[in-house]
Amino acid sequence: MTEYKHGGDVYRNQQVELDFSININPLGMPEAVRREAIAGVLESARYPDSRCGKLRTLAASHYQVPEDCLIFGNGAAELIFGIVRAAAPKKAVLLAPSFTEYEAALKCTGAECRFFYLKEENGFRLPLEEYLEFLRKEAPELIFLCNPSNPVGTVIEREDMEKILDFCKDHGIFAVVDECFLDFLENGRSLSVAEEAAKGNEGLFVLHAMTKIFAMAGLRLGYGFLGNRKLMESMENSVQPWNVSIPAQYAGCGTFGDWRENYIADTWKLLKSQREYLRKGLEGAGFSLFDSRANFIFFKDSKTRRERELYQYFLGHKILIRCCDDYRGLDGRFYRICVKRQEDNDQFLDILQGYL
Secondary structure, eight states: OOOOOSSOOOSSOTTOSEEOSSOOOTTOSOHHHHHHHHHHHHTTTSOOOTTOHHHHHHHHHHHTOOGGGEEEESSHHHHHHHHHHHHOOSEEEEEESOOHHHHHHHHHTTOEEEEEEOOGGGTTOOOHHHHHHHHHHHOOSEEEEESSOTTTOOOOOHHHHHHHHHHHHHHTOEEEEEOTTGGGSTTHHHHOOHHHHHHTOTTEEEEEESTTTTTOGGGOOEEEEEOOHHHHHHHHHHSOTTOSOHHHHHHHHHTTSTTHHHHHHHHHHHHHHHHHHHHHHHHHTTOEEOOOOSSEEEEEOTTOSOTTHHHHHHHHTTEEOEEOTTSTTOOTTEEEEEOOOHHHHHHHHHHHGGGO
């Protein structure tokens, strides 16, 4: 059986009482979304709408894009595999470290993966000119970028992203930009290139997800922006029918209520205070922190050479954190924790004192 390598594995760790390993909104699932999901369960004796018609209309209206540029999936992960099957690249370039499902999807199609390793001494930030030179040398057919990055949380600023996309357009490289954590940034809308994908750049696919910002990971709902009709048809033809359940579609529709902007603003406010609170606690304990700007904090236990020690310590106290030893370029001294509410963060920092 394939080993599960993501956060949130409370099923194999049933003693866990507090999960810091998954990056979902600390405010929890909005009540309006919960009500719609329950209503969807009650309608689940029938098949789902394979076109996600109502959800498509609401999303297109919200983002002011054409309906036919949207595709929905069973989480963003399904769309990652879908775009790779549709584009069928022989060679791709990935950043390292980065989300592991990109490589997994590419391996399923037999694509060659080349890795541009981000450097710890540079805070795992993307050095633009070095990266473009690497692309020029490797000449891939496809790249993946994650903005903000996962697991580090660094951001590619708009000017740099536009230079990368211009380079890709000039050199015939298809770009996949994963923006699943962008809603957690107050300036996220100004950084997004989703509209560019929807309205003109046929060499660009942009991923979003409702999973994280609306705390609905178990419902599985991702969506993408793609203006390339040929690739869109290939993606649509390759996914299984009824891939988005009725409860997921209902919940997704529920996210477009009048309360949405206030909920997201409240999320930003909470994250701003609690991220700083956790950072101070971790820095005061002697850990090395990086510029994580999403709803999580990425750090290194520089005080030890023993890998996974902090992970095991917290697990012994019924708290699950994310050890990042399965990411390329990292070892078991790197960790990621989500930003949670004050009382949860207090408990985490109190227990941390016993490790020092």
